[in-house]
Amino acid sequence: MKKTYKIDVDCANCANKMEEAASKTEGVKKAVVNFMALKMEVEFEDGADMAEVMKNVLKNCKKVEDDCEIFI
Amino acid sequence: MNKKQKKMLIRIIIAGVLMVTFALVPIEGWVRFACFMLPYLTVGYDVLWKALKGIKNRQPFDENFLMAVATIGAIVLGDYTEGVAVILFYQIGELFQSIAVGKSRRSIAALMDIRPDFANIEDENGNLTQVDPGEVPVGSVIVVKPGERIPIDGVIVSGTTSIDTAALTGESVPRDAAENDEVISGCINMTGVIRVRTTCEFGESTVSRILELVENSSSRKSKPENFISKFARIYTPAVCGAALALAVIPPVIGLIAGTDPGWSTWVYRALTFLVISCPCALVVSIPLSFFAGIGGASRAGVLIKGSNYMEALSRVKTVVFDKTGTMTEGVFEVEGIHHRDDKTGKCTCQAEGVAFSREEDDSDHPHKHGIDICDTCKGHECKLLELAGLVESASSHPISRSLLKAYGREPDRSRVSDVRELSGKGITATVDGIPVAVGNAGLMESLGIEAVPCHEVGTIVHVAIAGAYAGHILIGDRIKPEAREAIDLLKEKGVTKTVMLTGDIKPVAERVAADLGIDEVRSELLPSEKVEAVEELLKERTGKGTLAFAGDGINDAPVLSRADIGIAMGALGSDAAIEAADIVLMDDNPVKISKAIGIARKCLRIVYENIWFAIGIKVACLILGALGITNMWAAIFADVGVMVIAILNAIRALSTKRA
Numbered sequence: 196m197k198k199t200y201k202i203d204v205d206c207a208n209c210a211n212k213m214e215e216a217a218s219k220t221e222g223v224k225k226a227v228v229n230f231m232a233l234k235m236e237v238e239f240e241d242g243a244d245m246a247e248v249m250k251n252v253l254k255n256c257k258k259v260e261d262d263c264e265i266f267i
Numbered sequence: 268m269n270k271k272q273k274k275m276l277i278r279i280i281i282a283g284v285l286m287v288t289f290a291l292v293p294i295e296g297w298v299r300f301a302c303f304m305l306p307y308l309t310v311g312y313d314v315l316w317k318a319l320k321g322i323k324n325r326q327p328f329d330e331n332f333l334m335a336v337a338t339i340g341a342i343v344l345g346d347y348t349e350g351v352a353v354i355l356f357y358q359i360g361e362l363f364q365s366i367a368v369g370k371s372r373r374s375i376a377a378l379m380d381i382r383p384d385f386a387n388i389e390d391e392n393g394n395l396t397q398v399d400p401g402e403v404p405v406g407s408v409i410v411v412k413p414g415e416r417i418p419i420d421g422v423i424v425s426g427t428t429s430i431d432t433a434a435l436t437g438e439s440v441p442r443d444a445a446e447n448d449e450v451i452s453g454c455i456n457m458t459g460v461i462r463v464r465t466t467c468e469f470g471e472s473t474v475s476r477i478l479e480l481v482e483n484s485s486s487r488k489s490k491p492e493n494f495i496s497k498f499a500r501i502y503t504p505a506v507c508g509a510a511l512a513l514a515v516i517p518p519v520i521g522l523i524a525g526t527d528p529g530w531s532t533w534v535y536r537a538l539t540f541l542v543i544s545c546p547c548a549l550v551v552s553i554p555l556s557f558f559a560g561i562g563g564a565s566r567a568g569v570l571i572k573g574s575n576y577m578e579a580l581s582r583v584k585t586v587v588f589d590k591t592g593t594m595t596e597g598v599f600e601v602e603g604i605h606h607r608d609d610k611t612g613k614c615t616c617q618a619e620g621v622a623f624s625r626e627e628d629d630s631d632h633p634h635k636h637g638i639d640i641c642d643t644c645k646g647h648e649c650k651l652l653e654l655a656g657l658v659e660s661a662s663s664h665p666i667s668r669s670l671l672k673a674y675g676r677e678p679d680r681s682r683v684s685d686v687r688e689l690s691g692k693g694i695t696a697t698v699d700g701i702p703v704a705v706g707n708a709g710l711m712e713s714l715g716i717e718a719v720p721c722h723e724v725g726t727i728v729h730v731a732i733a734g735a736y737a738g739h740i741l742i743g744d745r746i747k748p749e750a751r752e753a754i755d756l757l758k759e760k761g762v763t764k765t766v767m768l769t770g771d772i773k774p775v776a777e778r779v780a781a782d783l784g785i786d787e788v789r790s791e792l793l794p795s796e797k798v799e800a801v802e803e804l805l806k807e808r809t810g811k812g813t814l815a816f817a818g819d820g821i822n823d824a825p826v827l828s829r830a831d832i833g834i835a836m837g838a839l840g841s842d843a844a845i846e847a848a849d850i851v852l853m854d855d856n857p858v859k860i861s862k863a864i865g866i867a868r869k870c871l872r873i874v875y876e877n878i879w880f881a882i883g884i885k886v887a888c889l890i891l892g893a894l895g896i897t898n899m900w901a902a903i904f905a906d907v908g909v910m911v912i913a914i915l916n917a918i919r920a921l922s923t924k925r926a
Binding site for chain 2: 206207208215229230231232233258262
């Protein structure tokens with residue numbers, strides 16, 4: 196299951212950090228952040244609760260880059 | 268500039284003015300320190316704040332944290348001006364980056380801003396109401412006024428106009444359109460009011476499909492992008508480690524050796540390392556280059572589904588084409604009419620001394636459409652074509668339609684009776700009471716009529732009247748006028764091998780290939796054999812060279828997805844092709860293939876320029892900094908200056924005129 200979210204972040208390296216943090220979140224198979232399009236594509240593990248997982252993704256992203264937002 | 272950026276600009280200006288002023292005023296001691304704290308905090312409070320948060324979140328390599336350490340370190344060492352300047356320039360760089368990225372984001376979005384906002388629906392009284400295009404059902408009539416964007420695909424029911432297709436195809440010459448012509452959504456209606464009967468819903472319209480494709484084009488990353496993310500991950504820790512080593516090891520060696528450890532010198536050098544430790548220039552300029560390249564390509568009518576395809580396209584060495592619809596028009600046309608000569612028993616095409624000419628007169632003669640005709644029927648009604656047209660009038664086969672088109676008038680069906688369609692052979696019927704047979708050599712054979720083979724290559728339709736052979740009509744598929752140029756341009760671009768695949772018969776395929784200068788041709792292939800042929804060619808390619816397959820997307824979707832790069836041409840009408848292809852050419856001009864390669868090459872060149880330039884300058888500054896030759900001023904240039912230059916270079920990828 197793949198889903199794309201709009202994000203907001205100021206610097207390209209921060210986008211990379213978000214990508215790494217999101218990918219490491221439990222329930223996420225793969226996350227790709229596109230800094231230019233300001234989008235995050237998240238591929239979930241089978242049977243993952245998307246809403247719950249995205250909450251954790253946002254939390255983990257905020258840890259690596261405080262000034263970021265994911266529009267869930 | 269948005270609010271955030273304006274606020275930043277004001278802070279930068281205030282801090283800059285304060286810094287210069289205090290640097291010129293001869294103050295000493297703690298007053299001087301207090302004075303410099305003013306601009307430092309004005310411009311850098313958010314960096315310090317974020318640095319604190321970074322510490323709390325255990326992010327030791329957060330660039331805010333590193334910048335804070337470098338500047339506070341400089342201030343502690345007494346280099347107030349440098350400490351403030353570093354943070355000032357850092358913020359200028361961030362601001363520039365944010366403006367440049369925002370600007371290119373907007374300009375590329377504007378490039379693809381083909382989304383129509385409304386459709387005009389006319390009521391009984393002729394009043395127009397604007398409705399959401401998503402609410403227009405299939406088959407309704409919409410009105411498009413001059414200057415408006417056509418919201419939904421359809422067919423013109425009334426009105427003539429010229430249409431600007433530049434937003435879709437990159438073609439700047441407007442196209443004329445009249446009643447019964449198809450129009451594509453996303454194009455701009457320029458001169459006249461037209462009424463259009465919609466042929467699909469908005470969601471399935473060309474414009475919606477293209478927007479979807481462009482918006483989702485970016486999740487596939489290229490090798491340079493992945494390299495940069497990995498590089499960024501190790502670069503910062505490595506530079507920080509080096510900085511720490513530089514601050515500690517030489518002074519300790521000095522201590523052991525009993526000489527002056529020179530702590531402040533080494534710490535200062537270490538701090539310059541921290542200033543260069545941010546990989547920003549690289550990290551922002553690479554995706555920006557690809558983004559600009561993809562944006563520029565879409566303006567030229569080339570949709571690229573991801574930066575990985577951009578990269579693969581830049582390394583194309585083999586290009587495989589489908590024949591019909593890619594190299595040829597895909598529309599069958601009568602090319603010649605060859606009567607049987609009663610005296611010799613041969614067809615006119617084989618008789619000696621009969622000249623062929625293309626007659627371009629204005630008469631109603633069916634031959635005026637640029638068809639090869641023989642002397643015997645010059646100026647006459649062509650019996651052969653007339654009979655063939657009448658017999659085939661009920662059929663919808665492309666060959667029947669080409670015969671009718673060449674016949675050039677409405678067939679009088681009352682003259683035709685007893686129509687029998689023999690699948691795979693042809694048609695027999697009675698015209699004006701005379702039995703007529705129109706079909707291939709197989710049909711003639713089954714009727715016991717001896718057919719005369721044609722000397723030319725193409726699809727041959729034989730005609731027999733009252734059981735006697737009357738002659739044949741040559742039908743061909745015209746080679747696109749740009750096809751030859753397209754192949755030449757590809758070779759110029761360094762494509763080493765061109766291959767044509769076709770289901771057509773060998774002589775036709777070989778003639779087309781020879782005309783165009785294609786290296787290799789494989790004919791009489793079934794669709795599944797095309798996939799096998801591509802797989803064979805994939806095995807043959809060497810090194811880093813990639814293989815691109817270009818087709819019109821009709822029943823070659825499996826081949827499109829099998830090739831390294833699948834290019835669908837003129838794919839505006841085919842969902843399957845847009846789905847399966849990696850690159851979509853909006854019009855069906857094969858020259859666009861080499862254009863796409865040119866765009867990809869330019870983009871990749873910029874990407875590599877940026878990688879080498881940014882890494883080169885940073886490494887040079889690191890070495891010079893370690894040796895104490897440069898200072899923090901050079902370090903801040905290596906950080907901010909390089910970023911600015913790399914961004915400006917990246918934006919170049921947007922221009923595709925000379926690609």
